[in-house]
Amino acid sequence: MDLYQLRSFCEIVREQSFTRAADKLFLTQPAISLQIKALENELDAVLLERNRRQLRLTPAGEILFAHAKAVLSRLEKARDDIAALKQVLRGRLAIGTSDTNCTYVLPNVLAEFRARYPAVELAIRNRMSPEVSNLVLNDEVEFGLATLPVKHRDLVSESLFERRDVLICPPDHALGKRRRIGLKQLAEYPFLVLERGSTSRQLLDEVFQRQGLALQVEMTLGGIEIIKRYVEIGLGIALVPEVAVEAEVAAGKVRAIQVNGLAKRRIGLIEHRQRRRSPATEAFLALLREFVAAGKI
Numbered sequence: 558m559d560l561y562q563l564r565s566f567c568e569i570v571r572e573q574s575f576t577r578a579a580d581k582l583f584l585t586q587p588a589i590s591l592q593i594k595a596l597e598n599e600l601d602a603v604l605l606e607r608n609r610r611q612l613r614l615t616p617a618g619e620i621l622f623a624h625a626k627a628v629l630s631r632l633e634k635a636r637d638d639i640a641a642l643k644q645v646l647r648g649r650l651a652i653g654t655s656d657t658n659c660t661y662v663l664p665n666v667l668a669e670f671r672a673r674y675p676a677v678e679l680a681i682r683n684r685m686s687p688e689v690s691n692l693v694l695n696d697e698v699e700f701g702l703a704t705l706p707v708k709h710r711d712l713v714s715e716s717l718f719e720r721r722d723v724l725i726c727p728p729d730h731a732l733g734k735r736r737r738i739g740l741k742q743l744a745e746y747p748f749l750v751l752e753r754g755s756t757s758r759q760l761l762d763e764v765f766q767r768q769g770l771a772l773q774v775e776m777t778l779g780g781i782e783i784i785k786r787y788v789e790i791g792l793g794i795a796l797v798p799e800v801a802v803e804a805e806v807a808a809g810k811v812r813a814i815q816v817n818g819l820a821k822r823r824i825g826l827i828e829h830r831q832r833r834r835s836p837a838t839e840a841f842l843a844l845l846r847e848f849v850a851a852g853k854i
Contacts, residue, residue, distance in 0.1 A: 653692035653701040686756035701827035747775030749793040
């Protein structure tokens with residue numbers, strides 16, 4: 558049993574795919590399969606149950622996954638501590654955050670971080686905000702950036718910045734000339750929405766329920782990029798983060814309308830209460846706060 562096998566095993570479990578895990582580790586799919594087979598032969602136990610739809614840990618696999626995560630985490634910490642002695646920032650930094658933050662908020666921060674600390678390996682895990690909390694709880698990432706609040710006794714959070722959602726519609730839509738609109742008026746129109754489980758969908762449902770309004774769902778979709786495209790071609794209207802449609806609004810592809818009574822959402826840092834920050838985490842958070850203070854986020 559070696560560290561490469563353990564790292565491959567953990568990545569397969571996280572990605573729920575041999576192919577995606579192999580891509581992340583720059584291996585071929587046959588090579589990563591052989592590593593898992595070698596582990597199973599050495600332990601004389603089946604670790605993963607495979608079918609067409611999903612991978613599932615066996616009881617033996619669950620035990621190995623728990624121990625392997627702890628081993629790899631300690632080794633990363635040791636590497637970080639040794640690098641700190643040399644005053645050179647090295648190691649691996651895993652961050653959990655949403656698709657919206659990955660696409661529209663973090664790119665410039667990540668580019669600057671890579672320029673300042675090229676020896677730090679970055680791993681970004683994009684998940685829905687509720688799933689980001691689980692990544693932090695399971696020690697799969699150093700910290701998360703997600704919509705607040707989060708409620709778990711083992712998690713601590715810190716608000717970093719606010720994000721506003723806006724209504725988008727095609728320029729020739731009946732609402733296209735409006736600058737502001739109320740929720741009651743929106744209830745008359747069919748919406749394109751994210752699938753249930755996302756924080757955006759949860760907040761949208763809650764705001765309509767509080768007003769005693771029925772949300773007309775025209776279509777449920779899997780991501781903001783798809784929603785924007787479908788709004789452009791006239792399939793419906795949608796509430797999306799303002800930061801996600803700046804380019805489309807500037808190009809005249811959609812109209813962005815402020816919604817009365819729609820509160821801004823807080824985006825913040827989520828950490829495990831018992832996890833000590835690595836030097837790479839401290840450096841990244843310091844840089845992120847620089848961007849926030851400068852109004853670049």
